[in-house]
Amino acid sequence: MKTLYLHIGTPKTGTTSIQNFCMDNQKQLEEKGFCFPIFDYPFRNIGKYCNAHFLLTRYWDENGQREYEREEALALDGIGKVLQLFEKYDNIILSDERIWNIGLTEDVNVWQRVKEHIMSKGITVKVIVYLRRQDDFLYSWWNQHIKSNNHTYAALSWEELITELPYIQLDYEHVLKQIASYVGKDNICVRIFDKNAFLKNSADGSILADFLNVLNLPYTDEYTVSNPERNPGLTKNNVEIKRLLNNLPNLDKTSDKFFYQRLVEQSKNNTEDRKTSMFSKEEQAAFLARYKDGNARVAKEYLGLDDLFEYSYHAEKKWTRNNEEFPEDIIKLFGSTTLYLLQEVNRLQKELDEQNRHINNLRYKLRHPAKTIVRKIKKDKND
Numbered sequence: 001m002k003t004l005y006l007h008i009g010t011p012k013t014g015t016t017s018i019q020n021f022c023m024d025n026q027k028q029l030e031e032k033g034f035c036f037p038i039f040d041y042p043f044r045n046i047g048k049y050c051n052a053h054f055l056l057t058r059y060w061d062e063n064g065q066r067e068y069e070r071e072e073a074l075a076l077d078g079i080g081k082v083l084q085l086f087e088k089y090d091n092i093i094l095s096d097e098r099i100w101n102i103g104l105t106e107d108v109n110v111w112q113r114v115k116e117h118i119m120s121k122g123i124t125v126k127v128i129v130y131l132r133r134q135d136d137f138l139y140s141w142w143n144q145h146i147k148s149n150n151h152t153y154a155a156l157s158w159e160e161l162i163t164e165l166p167y168i169q170l171d172y173e174h175v176l177k178q179i180a181s182y183v184g185k186d187n188i189c190v191r192i193f194d195k196n197a198f199l200k201n202s203a204d205g206s207i208l209a210d211f212l213n214v215l216n217l218p219y220t221d222e223y224t225v226s227n228p229e230r231n232p233g234l235t236k237n238n239v240e241i242k243r244l245l246n247n248l249p250n251l252d253k254t255s256d257k258f259f260y261q262r263l264v265e266q267s268k269n270n271t272e273d274r275k276t277s278m279f280s281k282e283e284q285a286a287f288l289a290r291y292k293d294g295n296a297r298v299a300k301e302y303l304g305l306d307d308l309f310e311y312s313y314h315a316e317k318k319w320t321r322n323n324e325e326f327p328e329d330i331i332k333l334f335g336s337t338t339l340y341l342l343q344e345v346n347r348l349q350k351e352l353d354e355q356n357r358h359i360n361n362l363r364y365k366l367r368h369p370a371k372t373i374v375r376k377i378k379k380d381k382n383d
Contacts, residue, residue: 002086002123005034005215006052006114009097010169012140013130013193014207019049019095021208024224032217035089039078045150052094054078055110056103066107079117086123091215100129101169104178111182125183128214130207131298132193133309134170134291139278141168143233146243147263149256155246158278162287173294176302189214190302192309235273236319237329238263262336266329276323277315284313 009015022029022036029036038048046053054074059067085092103110119125132140142161145153153166169175180188191197191214195205209219234242245251245259267273279287288311299305 001090003091004082004114004118004123004125005091005093005128006099006125007093007095007128007211008052008099008103010100010130010132010137010193011097012137012144013097013132015095015097015130016047016049017207018211019047019051020226021211021223022093022095023049024226028223029093030089033089034091034093034215034217035085036093037081037085039081041074041078050096050098052096052099055094055113056096056099056108058108068107071108075113076117079113082118083121086121093215100175101167104169104175105167111179115182119183125187127179127183127188128191128211129176129188130191130193131172131308133288133311134172135277135279135284135287138162138168138170140233143239146239146246147234147260149242149246149251149260155243157243170291171294172291172308173298176298185301188302190298192303194309232264232267234263235267235270235329236276236278237273237323237326238267238333240321240326241330241333259333259337262333262340266332266336272325274314275316276319277313277317278319280318281313281315283318285311 007015007018023038026036026038037051039051039054040048041054041057043050043053043057046057055078057071057074059070059074061067082092082094099110102108114125138161142153142156142158145151145156148154153161156164176188176190191210193207198205198207198210206219208223208225212219233239242259242263246256248255277284292307292311295308296306299308
């Protein structure tokens with residue numbers, strides 16, 4: 001039986017770790033009959049390990065008009081390459097967390113493409129999705145957009161976010177029902193993004209072992225587990241500072257990266273941040289109440305559990321911008337930025353001084369060639 005394993009996130013559930021693992025262990029997986037292909041598509045701001053991105057990519061021309069024909073051609077090209085790989089492999093793994101949020105939109109229906117061009121060939125599609133408690137998911141998604149500043153939501157305040165709730169899909173039951181209408185409920189593998197859930201499949205509580213468990217593969221020492229550069233989040237104060245900086249009219253990519261790096265350093269090892277939540281206890285309860293019943297049904301239908309998550313309020317209080325540490329964090333950013341720039345000026349000044357000494361030495365040699373030759377002869381004799 002030919003099987004396509006389509007890993008669709010959700011976002012902020014260890015997707016990059018899984019993709020890096022599959023890419024680092026392509027040979028080991030192939031020995032077990034699983035192919036994790038890498039396609040040579042020049043997608044902007046998309047890593048090559050997001051190997052399912054051809055299914056949902058969007059293109060605009062220089063006038064801002066969608067190029068639907070180009071999108072469809074690229075999707076069919078990618079699907080064609082996958083079908084060719086199935087001539088050699090029984091199992092193929094594709095992954096892109098963006099499929100969860102936009103795979104069912106009117107202009108990009110990933111599942112229709114999958115059903116029409118892959119399932120119609122007799123290939124089984126197994127969907128793998130990790131679910132995170134909705135409030136945690138929402139905050140992590142917002143934090144990511146603010147710090148990366150690569151989307152229109154990069155300046156959205158928390159209050160605006162929870163009011164608008166843009167394209168983020170938080171009604172897990174609703175989305176899973178729609179996906180099931182294409183691939184079948186039995187072909188959806190729901191996992192809980194929580195270390196306690198992972199511990200059932202690995203002593204170290206690894207999401208990698210949990211993912212391999214979905215593929216019915218044991219997690220052994222034969223696999224390479226690299227330590228890719230982490231994508232650290234910002235504390236609540238620092239994410240708010242970054243959000244305000246994102247509004248600067250002349251902020252280019254270099255400057256944006258500079259501020260982000262300063263704020264990451266400032267956010268490291270800040271355990272105090274865990275004591276606050278973007279929700280008050282009452283707000284969190286009201287927010288999660290929208291999804292509790294659906295979560296319980298998902299847990300029962302897909303996992304045989306009473307519920308997906310534990311709903312306790314773990315913070316001490318709600319975060320607000322008028323907290324005592326916020327002015328201090330602004331001052332720290334100003335200080336660290338100033339120190340960094342001063343150090344850079346000193347470093348560049350030393351390089352300039354060294355270059356000037358070298359240039360002056362060359363000028364002297366050009367003006368006094370005879371003296372230069374005599375000095376060279378004396379030096380050679382002494383040596």
